[in-house]
Amino acid sequence: MNPIKVCGNFTGELGDLRLDSRAVQPGDVFIAVKGSQQDGHHFITSAIGNRAGAILAEHLPEVPTSVLGIEIASTGNSLGRLAQTYYDNPADKLILNAVTGTNGKTTVTSLLYQVFALLNYRPGLLGTNAICYGNKTYASRLTTPDATELARIMSRMVKVETDSVFMEVSSHALEQGRNDGISFKTAVFTNLSHDHLDYHFSMDAYAAAKKKLFDGLSEDSIAIINADDEYAETMVADCKAEIWRLSFTDGSSQILSNTSEGLVIDIDGTVIQSSLIGRFNAYNLGLAYLAACALGVSKNNAAAALSEVKGAEGRMERVSVSNPKVPEVFVDYAHTPDALKNVLETLQEVAKTNQKVHVVFGCGGDRDKTKRPAMAKIAHQFADFVLVTSDNPRTENPEAIIDDIFEGFPSLDKVHRISDREEAISYSIKNADSDTIILIAGKGHETYQEINGVRHDMDDRLIARKALAEFSSNAEEVV
Numbered sequence: 001m002n003p004i005k006v007c008g009n010f011t012g013e014l015g016d017l018r019l020d021s022r023a024v025q026p027g028d029v030f031i032a033v034k035g036s037q038q039d040g041h042h043f044i045t046s047a048i049g050n051r052a053g054a055i056l057a058e059h060l061p062e063v064p065t066s067v068l069g070i071e072i073a074s075t076g077n078s079l080g081r082l083a084q085t086y087y088d089n090p091a092d093k094l095i096l097n098a099v100t101g102t103n104g105k106t107t108v109t110s111l112l113y114q115v116f117a118l119l120n121y122r123p124g125l126l127g128t129n130a131i132c133y134g135n136k137t138y139a140s141r142l143t144t145p146d147a148t149e150l151a152r153i154m155s156r157m158v159k160v161e162t163d164s165v166f167m168e169v170s171s172h173a174l175e176q177g178r179n180d181g182i183s184f185k186t187a188v189f190t191n192l193s194h195d196h197l198d199y200h201f202s203m204d205a206y207a208a209a210k211k212k213l214f215d216g217l218s219e220d221s222i223a224i225i226n227a228d229d230e231y232a233e234t235m236v237a238d239c240k241a242e243i244w245r246l247s248f249t250d251g252s253s254q255i256l257s258n259t260s261e262g263l264v265i266d267i268d269g270t271v272i273q274s275s276l277i278g279r280f281n282a283y284n285l286g287l288a289y290l291a292a293c294a295l296g297v298s299k300n301n302a303a304a305a306l307s308e309v310k311g312a313e314g315r316m317e318r319v320s321v322s323n324p325k326v327p328e329v330f331v332d333y334a335h336t337p338d339a340l341k342n343v344l345e346t347l348q349e350v351a352k353t354n355q356k357v358h359v360v361f362g363c364g365g366d367r368d369k370t371k372r373p374a375m376a377k378i379a380h381q382f383a384d385f386v387l388v389t390s391d392n393p394r395t396e397n398p399e400a401i402i403d404d405i406f407e408g409f410p411s412l413d414k415v416h417r418i419s420d421r422e423e424a425i426s427y428s429i430k431n432a433d434s435d436t437i438i439l440i441a442g443k444g445h446e447t448y449q450e451i452n453g454v455r456h457d458m459d460d461r462l463i464a465r466k467a468l469a470e471f472s473s474n475a476e477e478v479v
Contacts (some may be wrong), residue, residue: 005071008063010053017086017148021046029086031148032057033075034431040075056082073274080180083151090154091182094162097291098169098179100213101190101226103339104284105143107276108188110312111165115305120296126158126167128333129313129445134160144173147180171209179213186294187213187241188224188287192231193338207231217241222294226283226441244294246286248279255282260350272301275305277316278346280339284311303403314445316343319464323472332461333444335364335391337374340441342450344382347437354435359383360428361441362421363405365396372401373408380409383439388417389424391442392450421449422444422463429467438465 015027021043024030032040032055044063054068056075063069072078084091099108100371106128113132116123124133126145131138131153144167145153150298157165169187173179177192194410207214211234225232227245236243246267248255255262262275265282267289274285285306292302318327330347334340340361347357359379363372379386382402388405390398398419409415418424428438439458448455 003070003072005060005069006429007060007069008065008067010066010068012053014068015052017083017145018047019148020051020145021052024050024052024204024246026051027053029054029056029446030173031075031082033079034049036282054251054356063458075282077177080177080182081145083147084181087151087182090158092152093158094154095164095295096182096184097164097166097186097188098184098213099166099170099188099190099287099363100169100171100174100292101188101192101211101229102336103334103342104190104280104287105170105313106192106333107281107284107312109168110287110315111284111306111309112291114309115288115292115297115302116164116166118308119301122161122163123364124162124165126153128168133162133165135377139390143168143170144443145179147178150178150182167342167407169213171206174212175209179216183218184213184216184221186222186291187217188291189226189229189232190224190283190287191229191234193336207234211235211237214239214241215346220418224287224290224294226287228283244290246283246290248286253286255279258282258349267303272303272424276311277350278342279349280342280346281316312445314344314443314461317444317461319461319468321468323463323468325434326468326471327429327434327436327438329429329438329440329464329468331440331444331464333446334361334439334441335443337378340375341378341382343439343441344378347439348382348447351437352435355437357382357437357439358385358387358432358433359430359439359441359476360387360424361439362389362391362398363401363438363442364392365394365398365401367394369404372404374407376408377410384414386415387424387428389421390419390449391421392446394450395452421458425460425463426467429464429471438464 012027014029015025018024018028018030019033024047030052032044039065041059055063056070060069060071099105113123113125125370128143130139182269214235215238217239223236223239223241224244227247228249252268254266256266261283264273267286272285290303314333317331332343334343402417412447418427443460447459449458
């Protein structure tokens with residue numbers, strides 16, 4: 001960082017780096033960054049009002065003499081490396097492992113975190129569901145935190161002697177350089193399918209963003225890819241790292257069993273049993289196994305640990321009550337066409353004779369609109385009944401989002417709409433029977449619904465469990 005201008009003098013101890021002026025505490029350093037929706041330079045006055053000790057900006061206004069002002073050419077391009085340097089380079093003191101792809105990131109990182117905890121390491125987790133280190137769990141608001149938050153969390157991980165960290169790396173993070181200044185020991189590619197085209201505009205641009213992770217790997221790293229995905233070789237075309245490939249189509253690995261009881265897979269002669277179900281989870285398990293081996297875990301220990309751990313919260317999560325004579329209900333985060341197809345195909349495969357598969361889903365507001373009709377087409381193809389509802393509408397009209405979804409249905413013979421999500425979930429269970437499997441898709445682990453910038457309490461699993469209890473009670477009364 002070569003300052004263009006330096007002014008003022010802060011005499012106290014500087015605190016944390018902040019990108020949000022509202023989060024500034026006395027003494028913190030506020031960095032003004034031009035984002036895709038907001039320009040941090042507009043909030044410098046607010047940061048000073050919150051008693052920031054220093055301001056770092058591309059265009060520095062007049063600041064009080066008691067505040068340190070630093071002007072540089074580009075705050076955005078410098079952010080990752082600056083943040084790591086400011087927090088004493090914590091990334092260099094951790095064994096960092098990245099997982100990227102459209103689907104499966106959360107499951108793969110969660111499996112690895114659980115495996116390494118089971119094997120008495122001190123693992124850390126950075127992902128969509130949660131941030132974990134030092135045997136504590138913290139809320140996560142982004143798949144990959146911003147560069148300053150990332151460095152701050154890593155600094156805390158170092159203090160509690162975390163060793164191996166497993167983190168989801170989103171295409172947004174890669175495009176915005178949130179991981180700049182960070183070296184990864186392993187990088188896993190799960191798959192690439194239709195998502196985030198509101199941001200990247202094309203699949204080629206989306207793939208190019210993901211590819212940055214593998215382009216940046218060193219010769220000492222290991223890249224682990226789902227070789228059966230059409231974008232796999234694109235990811236590693238210019239990769240300097242050693243490349244490990246997982247394939248269930250070339251004979252090197254096999255899915256030995258895939259039932260409602262779980263999976264049995266063979267990875268190059270090592271057998272892994274798991275309670276996870278579905279072909280897509282076979283890939284998640286296989287990639288997690290290879291990553292564990294790449295980090296020095298023996299094949300037998302990796303397989304044994306994976307046989308014990310659970311999947312990620314809100315990913316093909318079964319909602320159960322004590323009465324077995326109720327519909328089977330699964331909650332899943334599937335919010336892309338490919339993810340919805342994977343989950344519905346799996347449920348159709350494991351369904352018993354005469355068992356029907358119903359789906360409740362919606363699409364998020366202020367996000368890629370082109371996937372809405374695509375998801376409708378898939379739901380209609382793979383489900384016996386479809387109920388469209390609201391997801392996180394954000395600033396959009398929920399009914400308008402549902403209208404967009406309805407454009408994709410080839411017919412409406414088995415389609416219904418209820419925009420109120422709680423009502424839709426309750427309706428789906430109330431109007432099913434014990435020979436029905438219900439998939440509630442889109443929000444998974446989330447415990448809120450975002451409407452016009454406000455997050456309201458809502459947990460699909462709690463709503464479903466309540467409806468199942470009522471179903472069970474009513475069934476007993478009839479008997």
